[in-house]
Amino acid sequence: xxxxxxxxxxxxxxxxxxxxxxxxxxxxxxxxxxxxxxxxxxxxxxxxxxxxxxxxxxxxxxxxxxxxxxxxxxxxxxxxxxxxxxxxxxxxxxxxxxxxxxxxxxxxxxxxxxxxxxxxxxxxxxxxxxxxxxxxxxxxxxxxxxxxxxxxxxxxxxxxxxxxxxxxxxxxxxxxxxxxxxxxxxxxxxxxxxxxxxxxxxxxxxxxxxxxxxxxxxxxxxxxxxxxxxxxxxxxxxxxxxxxxxxxxxxxxxxxxxxxxxxxxxxxxxxxxxxxxxxxxxxxxxxxxxxxxxxxxxxxxxxxxxxxxxxxxxxxxxxxxxxx
Numbered sequence: 001x002x003x004x005x006x007x008x009x010x011x012x013x014x015x016x017x018x019x020x021x022x023x024x025x026x027x028x029x030x031x032x033x034x035x036x037x038x039x040x041x042x043x044x045x046x047x048x049x050x051x052x053x054x055x056x057x058x059x060x061x062x063x064x065x066x067x068x069x070x071x072x073x074x075x076x077x078x079x080x081x082x083x084x085x086x087x088x089x090x091x092x093x094x095x096x097x098x099x100x101x102x103x104x105x106x107x108x109x110x111x112x113x114x115x116x117x118x119x120x121x122x123x124x125x126x127x128x129x130x131x132x133x134x135x136x137x138x139x140x141x142x143x144x145x146x147x148x149x150x151x152x153x154x155x156x157x158x159x160x161x162x163x164x165x166x167x168x169x170x171x172x173x174x175x176x177x178x179x180x181x182x183x184x185x186x187x188x189x190x191x192x193x194x195x196x197x198x199x200x201x202x203x204x205x206x207x208x209x210x211x212x213x214x215x216x217x218x219x220x221x222x223x224x225x226x227x228x229x230x231x232x233x234x235x236x237x238x239x240x241x242x243x244x245x246x247x248x249x250x251x252x253x254x255x256x257x258x259x260x261x262x263x264x265x266x267x268x269x270x271x272x273x274x275x276x277x278x279x280x281x282x283x284x285x286x287x288x289x290x291x292x293x294x295x296x297x298x299x300x301x302x303x304x305x306x307x308x309x310x311x312x313x314x315x316x317x318x319x320x321x322x323x324x
Contacts, residue, residue, distance in 0.1 A: 001231070001232060001233045002047050002049060002231050002232050003232070004049075004232050007030055007031070007032060007040065008040060008044065009152040009153060010029070010030040010152070010153055011026065011030050011032075011037065011040055011041065011044070012044065012049070012050070012149065012152050012225070012227055013148065013149055013150075013152040013153045013155075014026055014029050014030060015041070015050070015053075015225045016148065016149050016152075016224050016225045016227060017148055017222075017224075018222065018223055019053040019054070019189040019190055019223040019224055019225050020189055020190060020223045023037045023038045023041065024037075026041075047231060048228060048231050049227060049228055049231045049232060050225050050226065050227055050228075051226045051228060051315060052187060052188075052225070052226040052315070052318075053187075053188065053189035053190045053223065053224070053225050053226070054186065054187060054189055054223070054224055054225075054226060054318055054319070054320070055182070055185045055186045055187075055189045055220060055222075055223055055320070055321070056146065056163045056165075056220070056221040056222045056223065056224055056320060057165075057182065057186065057219060057220060057221065057320040057321050058163075058164060058165045058166070058218060058219060058220075058221050059095070059111050059165065059166075059320060059321075060165060060166045060167060060169050060170065061170050061172045061217065061218060061219045062170070062171070062172050062173075062174060062219065063113060063169060063170065063171050063172075064111040064112065064113060064169075065111065065112060065113075065114070065118075065140065065141070065166065065169060066095070066109050066110070066111055066140075066141035066144065066165065066166060067109065067110045067111075067112060067118050067122075067138060067139070067140055067141065068107060068108075068109045068138065068139040068140075068141055068268075068270065068277070069107065069108050069109070069110065069122065069136060069137070069138055070100075070104040070106075070107045070136070070137045070138075070139070071104065071105065071106055071107070071133045071134065071135060071136050071137070072103075072104060072105045072106075072133070072134055072135045073105045073106065073132060073133060073134075074131075074132060074133070074134050075131065075132060076132040080132060084129060084132060084133070085097065085106070085316060088108055088125075088317070089316070089317045091110075091125075091322070092322050092323055093110050093111050093112060093121055093322060093323070094108050094109065094110055094317065094322060095109055095110075095111055095317070095318070095319050095320050095321075095322045096108060096109040096317060096318050096319075097109075097316040097317040097318075098311060098312075098313060098314050098315075098316055099311075099312045099313045099316055100238070100309050100310060100311055100312060101309065101310040101312055102308075102309035102310055103307070103309055104135075104137075104309060106133075108317075109141065110122070111322070111323075122136070122138070137272070137273055138272055139268075139270035139271070139272035139273065139274065139277065140270060140271040140272055141165075141166055141268055141269075141270055142166055142167060142269040142270060142271060143164060143165070143166040143167040143268070143269045144164070144165040144166055144266065144267070144268045144269075145162055145163070145164050145165075145255070145258075145259075145266070145267045145268075146162060146163045146164075146222075146224065146265065146266055147162055147258070147259060147264055147265050147266070147267065148162070148265075149227065149265055149281065150262035150263075151262040151263045151281065151282075154262070155262065162259070163221035163222045163224070164221060165221065165320070172217060172219060174219075177200075177202065177206070177207075177210055178210065178214065179323075180200040180202070181196065181200065181207060181210055181211060181214070182214070182220075182321040183321060184196050184199055184200055186319055186320060186321040187319050189223040189224070190223075193207055193208050193211060226314075226315040226318060228313075228315070229281040230312075233283065234281050234282060234283055235281070235282065235283075235284060235285075235288075235310065236279060236280070236281050236310070236311035236312075236314055237279070237280045237282065237288050237308050237309070237310060237311060238277060238278070238279050238280075238308070238309055238311045239276075239277065239278040239279075239280070239292070239295075239306055239307070239308050240273075240274040240276075240277055240306070240307045240308075240309075241274055241275060241276040241277075241278065241295075241303060241305070241306050242273070242274045242275060242303070242304045242305040242306075243275045243276070243299075243302045243303055243304055244302060244304050245301070245302055246275060246302055250299070250301075250302050251269070253299075254276065254299060254302075255267060257295070257298060257299075258278060263280050263281055263282050263291070264278055264279065264280055265279050265280070265281055266278065266279035274305075274307075278295075279311065279314070288308060292306055292308060
């Protein structure tokens with residue numbers, strides 16, 4: 001386990017809020033020089049605490065819906081498992097892959113234009129991996145909201161703007177330049193606009209203006225870091241919550257609870273076997289049990305069941321613009 005001091009934790013918090021901030025701006029926020037900030041950032045990368053920087057896209061804006069797929073491995077070697085994951089990572093509509101421990105071994109999320117499009121892709125995958133993947137469970141993702149990692153700085157979240165994905169499906173059109181830009185920064189959010197313009201061979205002013213437009217239209221929701229809390233003594237857990245008698249007011253209450261909790265980093269509303277998925281980053285199993293008791297008690301009138309599983313790696317793949 002790697003030890004983090006106050007400056008490290010503040011740096012992780014700020015880079016997670018906006019991964020495109022330069023080292024000078026980051027340094028001012030955490031009280032360090034540009035050189036000191038650069039050194040600490042590289043150290044966090046070297047230690048495996050940060051594995052990358054991602055652009056957060058609301059694919060609902062361009063007509064896509066997300067579908068979560070959970071499954072278990074069977075009759076597969078370590079090498080076979082790696083091969084399957086590597087193949088899934090190359091799929092041009094899979095934007096997220098994670099590894100679990102417990103009821104599920106693996107999860108991946110697919111973006112699709114409609115349910116028929118999704119069903120065609122899932123049928124192809126389930127047929128291809130029929131001998132090694134089983135117990136497929138699907139959750140349609142109505143909305144996904146990402147919260148700041150407030151536990152890093154012992155802060156309670158307010159009502160600040162948070163990246164959101166889904167809910168309203170729109171039909172914003174992307175042209176070739178938009179596609180080039182999104183492909184260029186989706187998995188490299190700290191790439192400077194100047195370097196991006198060089199790579200895609202377009203004028204700096206054009207690329208800068210187009211980036212601002214994508215942000216204004218809220219196709220780009222923000223820029224974040226892939227942070228592995230296991231490297232500094234925390235553990236990720238995913239809760240699957242089934243409810244009944246869920247009113248609009250109760251849904252808002254559940255969302256507000258999650259938004260205000262410093263250890264909850266994702267709130268996902270779904271249609272399927274469960275109604276909500278919540279991801280915590282906390283110190284251990286005992287703390288998890290306390291949190292489950294708390295949420296069951298607060299929402300005893302609507303919660304039917306809560307299931308928790310260990311989330312080993314949330315970022316096997318996280319590319320919200322996988323389209324090739």
